[in-house]
Amino acid sequence: MDALFPTYARWDITVESAEGAIIIDNTGKKYLDFVSGIAVCNLGHRHPAVVSAVQEQLEKYWHVSNLFKSDIQQEVAQQLVLNSDLDAVFFCNSGAEANEAALKLARKYTQKSKVITFKQSFHGRTFGTMAATGQEKIHSGFGPLLHEFVYLPYNDCDALEREMDDTVAAVMVEVVQGEGGVIPGTKEFLGKIEELCLQYGSLFIIDEVQTGIGRTGKAFAYQQYNLSPDIITLAKGLGSGLPVGAMLGKEKLKEAFGPGTHGSTFGGNPISMAAAKATLSIIFNKEFLADVVKKGDYLQSELTKAFIDQDFVTEVRGSGLIMGIACQNEVAGSITVLRENGLLTLPAGANVIRLLPPLTITYEEINEAVQIIKNTLVAEYSN
Structure with missing residues (x-):
């Protein structure tokens, strides 16, 4: 029996452990976390x-x-x-x-x-x-x-x-x-x-x-x-x-x-x-904050390049490491598939995929996330 009020539409993931930008569930599956507890774990998990x-x-x-x-x-x-x-x-x-x-x-x-x-x-x-x-x-x-x-x-x-x-x-x-x-x-x-x-x-x-x-x-x-x-x-x-x-x-x-x-x-x-x-x-360190700006610019640039020829993405927008991918269609299904493909993201309204990675995210992890997003959306919208 579920003893909780059903106030959340919970994902079918039970977290076993988390560190940095990685979450591991109770089956051993790894996820790249671009949710960060909804902009909470800005230093990643368990800094x-x-x-x-x-x-x-x-x-x-x-x-x-x-x-x-x-x-x-x-x-x-x-x-x-x-x-x-x-x-x-x-x-x-x-x-x-x-x-x-x-x-x-x-x-x-x-x-x-x-x-x-x-x-x-x-x-x-x-x-x-x-x-x-x-x-x-x-x-x-x-x-x-x-x-x-x-x-x-x-x-x-x-x-x-x-x-x-x-x-x-x-x-x-x-x-x-x-x-x-x-x-x-x-x-x-x-x-x-x-x-x-x-x-x-x-x-x-x-x-x-x-x-x-x-x-x-x-x-x-x-x-x-x-x-x-x-x-x-x-x-x-x-x-x-x-x-x-x-x-x-x-x-x-x-x-x-x-x-x-x-x-x-x-x-x-x-x-x-x-x-x-x-x-x-x-x-609150000048060098740390400057690095966030660089990473945000890089993420936005890489996402823009990834979808430059794809009309199903209408805009990539944001500031620093809060980023939105605006799409022509509703994105709930895409977010589910991204999750299945190992990347955790959020909606922001019906048509926007929201990205909130830890501020400590690495460039390698950004590249991995961009590739997952590109492969997932291109496959979905080409069908």
Whole structure:
């Protein structure tokens, strides 16, 4: 008897072990992992530095609650603020929790309720973040949602200008829409959000849950655009697989989040903080990030060359090592065949294959993945 709620459409794979970019199932079959736990294992599986840091913390203590001062929370918070232009950190357990904190803080600080997000966005599945998500399939079946969320077309400056006014508490946006199709925001659009937020006294919130922690070749993806958000939200890659999320905000916002306004029993758990500290010590390194950019450029170039003469692929797009292969047809079947052929990938909407390899991926592994993708898609579409 299956004792789990059927909330996931699970693959027919039971993982036995994983290391680097390789997963091995309980039959001994190897898979090249271009999912990375959905942009979580940015250093690959079981990175030695993270393993060592977690083991060391396990020998000290696991949990005491946020009633106590925490040196390791302060150390990780310093790593985050020193590599951003933000000033304060709230630790939680997931991206949805980070976005919930951001929405609460925006309403508390501005004393306004209206929040603008964008169609095909994804911000989480809690009640507040579900309402912030601009996808009907996420809303369906749950009755009335939290009110005063407005969904606008992504990369549409005109629609944004028409909607913005002094009743808007915040605009929440992804710099690259991940679940929505691996769609990068334009400089004009993202810059316009910042400009209008300043004009109307609204907070500029950037959801970096999938794009943060080196995924695009910067510490945070917003830095690709020279933006200055009021709040960013993080999770996924922050802890290399241990549950941790964070909300970062500017100094002016501290006064609105004093004792009793928000909290999390497990937020900033010392085991997760140990993993985060080790992860950031590696990723927030100029040479490491430059290497991510080179690998991302190489992956995009090789995929583009592979399908230059194939009209069933309409575009290869992305930033750093979040990459999307846009196809004419739906890709669910292709992703299944890729998996059978030893490569793990994800969808991003109906027509896009999403690639999220570890940031430590090798060029040899990139070449192997490109060859599997090319062989699989050409065989499928030539039939």
